[in-house]
Amino acid sequence: MKALLFLFLGVLPIYSADPIEIKLWPDGAPGQMLPHSKGTEEFIRTKAGKSTITDIHEPTITVFRPEKPNGTSVIVAPGGGYVFLSAVHEGTQVCEWLNSIGITGVLLKYRTPTRDETAPHEKPAADAARAVALVREHATEWHLDSNRVGLLGFSAGGNLLAHIACDRATKTALPNFGIMIYGGGFVDLKDPTKLKEGFTVPKDAPPMFLACAHDDGQNPTAATVLYLEYKKLGIPCEVHLFTKGGHGFGMRDNKQPINAWPQRCAEWMESMNFSFSEQQFDREIEQAEKKLKAAFHRQILSMSEMKEKELSKITSQIQDAHRLGQMDAVARLQKQQAELESSKARPEKDDSPMRAHMTEELVRLKKEKLELEARRQMFLDAQSAAKQP
Numbered sequence: 207m208k209a210l211l212f213l214f215l216g217v218l219p220i221y222s223a224d225p226i227e228i229k230l231w232p233d234g235a236p237g238q239m240l241p242h243s244k245g246t247e248e249f250i251r252t253k254a255g256k257s258t259i260t261d262i263h264e265p266t267i268t269v270f271r272p273e274k275p276n277g278t279s280v281i282v283a284p285g286g287g288y289v290f291l292s293a294v295h296e297g298t299q300v301c302e303w304l305n306s307i308g309i310t311g312v313l314l315k316y317r318t319p320t321r322d323e324t325a326p327h328e329k330p331a332a333d334a335a336r337a338v339a340l341v342r343e344h345a346t347e348w349h350l351d352s353n354r355v356g357l358l359g360f361s362a363g364g365n366l367l368a369h370i371a372c373d374r375a376t377k378t379a380l381p382n383f384g385i386m387i388y389g390g391g392f393v394d395l396k397d398p399t400k401l402k403e404g405f406t407v408p409k410d411a412p413p414m415f416l417a418c419a420h421d422d423g424q425n426p427t428a429a430t431v432l433y434l435e436y437k438k439l440g441i442p443c444e445v446h447l448f449t450k451g452g453h454g455f456g457m458r459d460n461k462q463p464i465n466a467w468p469q470r471c472a473e474w475m476e477s478m479n480f481s482f483s484e485q486q487f488d489r490e491i492e493q494a495e496k497k498l499k500a501a502f503h504r505q506i507l508s509m510s511e512m513k514e515k516e517l518s519k520i521t522s523q524i525q526d527a528h529r530l531g532q533m534d535a536v537a538r539l540q541k542q543q544a545e546l547e548s549s550k551a552r553p554e555k556d557d558s559p560m561r562a563h564m565t566e567e568l569v570r571l572k573k574e575k576l577e578l579e580a581r582r583q584m585f586l587d588a589q590s591a592a593k594q595p
Contacts, residue, residue, distance in 0.1 A: 225301075225313075226269040230336045235317060237329055239263055243322045249289045250319070260290035260318050265333040267340060268313040269348065270298075272305035276482045277351040278475070279310040281337050281381070285361025285388075285454065288326040289319040295456035296360040303457060307472050309481055310350060312341060316366070330362070331369045335378035338370075342379065354480050357381035360456060364389015368432070371412050373405045383480050384414045385471055388453050390428040398427045407435040413442040415474045417467040419451030444474050487582040494575040501567050517543060 242250075250260060267281070282304075284296035291297065293315070301311025316333035320326045338355055345352040359367035364386040371384050373392065394400045401407075414436060416429040426447050436443035451464025459465050475481035520543045527535040 225271075227266050228269070228340065230265045230267060230333055230340065235263065235265060235329070236332065239317065239320070239329075240322050242319065246289055246319050246321055249287065249321070253287070254290050255292075257292065257294035258286060258290040259293050259315070260286075262291070262315050262318050265317050265336075266315045267337050268301075268315070270301040270305055270311040270313065271348070272308050272310060274308050275310060275349070276308035277349070278308070278354040278356070278481045279312055279341055279348075279350045280304050280356040280358050280385070281312040281314050281334065281341065283314045283316065283330070283334055283357065283359040283363030283366050284456075285359075285363050286318065288321040288330060288362045291315060291318060292360070292454070292456060295458050296363070296454075299457040300358065303468055307481065309475075310348070312337065314363075327362075327366055327369045330366045331378070334366055334370055338381050339379040353382055355381055356383045356385060356475075356480060358385035358387070359389055360387045361389060361454065362391075365391040368392045368405075371414065372407045372432075374408070380410070381412055383412050383475070383478065386414060386416050386429070386432075387456075387467060388418045388422055388425050389416075390423075390425040393424065393428045393431055398424045399431060401431060401435065407432070407439060407441075409439055409441075411436065411439070411441055413478060414444075415471055416443065416445040417448070417464070417470065418446075419448050419453070419462070419464045421450055422453045425453070442478065444470075446470050487578065491575065491578045491582065494571065494578055498568070498571040498575055501565075501571055505565060505568060517547070 254260065282297060282300045284291040284293055286292050286296075293313070297313050301313050304311035314334060314337050316330040318330070320329050323329070334357060338357065341348075341350065341355050342352045344350075345355075357367050357370065359365070367381075367384050367386050368389060369392075370378060370380065392402055392405050394402045414432070416433060418426045418429045420426050429445055429447065433443050433445040446467060448463040448466070451460070451462040455462070455464060457468070472481065520539050524536055524539045524543070527533075527539060
């Protein structure tokens with residue numbers, strides 16, 4: 207049975223419908239932002255849209271809490287070439303989707319533009335690491351599981367994720383899992399089948415979900431290379447490369463195969479026990495019940511075989527006692543024989559003879575089933591409390 211992670215061991219939460227915005231660095235973000243170069247100005251002029259934001263000097267997180275929370279949180283890092291943030295279709299709409307499957311969405315507004323810096327990802331990555339730490343600091347207050355904090359990045363946000371998860375120059379707060387959607391920028395420009403010099407995947411890299419379209423430049427190659435590195439190290443990783451979809455779609459329905467990525471991602475999170483639903487609990491409980499019944503029947507069969515052996519032994523002893531004329535022994539053995547025969551005829555519903563012979567396996571399986579049922583009830587109670595004003 208899949209191991210289930212910790213759920214709601216504190217006071218049941220009361221969730222607000224209004225998002226909560228918090229500054230990442232109340233005393234000011236570290237480092238200095240460079241002024242816009244002409245190239246950056248041109249990028250903003252030609253690429254930025256009405257829903258994009260830039261000139262972020264005070265990075266924040268905005269917490270979107272679902273109506274039916276399950277304790278998982280995912281920090282969302284929009285893309286935008288480290289120049290601006292596509293804050294709607296790669297931001298707020300993503301948080302709304304996460305809320306729809308019970309996950310607390312945390313929109314990260316990291317510092318931009320940084321494309322003119324030697325390491326454009328450095329400040330955004332620092333902001334993301336601070337966001338992970340901040341979510342864990344508030345986990346009890348927000349009724350979140352500090353061991354189920356994910357980071358989802360689009361495009362430049364995916365590059366940011368890669369640097370946090372893998373290419374770590376300094377110790378940072380790691381997410382428990384990563385979701386990279388059309389991320390790239392970490393492979394060798396001359397040979398895209400290799401990681402760029404200095405970029406490595408460590409053994410403690412978090413599990414990763416990767417999704418990209420075949421017609422998205424070198425990004426599908428980058429996703430494949432990263433997956434293979436994960437595979438070499440035996441770290442859980444799932445990659446989806448769709449035939450069509452291009453780049454920058456986010457949550458937009460562009461009628462392409464890539465639009466299936468949210469469903470595949472939700473399935474992956476559930477399979478990895480990073481996300482839960484009432485239906486998942488029901489499936490887990492059903493599986494636990496089947497395993498318990500199977501173990502019980504094995505125990506019944508085992509005891510039946512033991513009784514047959516014991517009856518055979520008693521029959522032999524009765525014959526020996528007859529030959530020796532030990533009639534008292536014959537009577538005693540025949541009584542034992544009758545009791546054993548009677549116990550064989552008892553229906554399986556009568557588990558009283560089993561109680562004294564419960565194996566460790568049966569005790570463990572019964573305990574697991576009861577724990578699942580208790581956690582499911584806590585899950586439902588927490589969701590019910592979330593609806594209270």
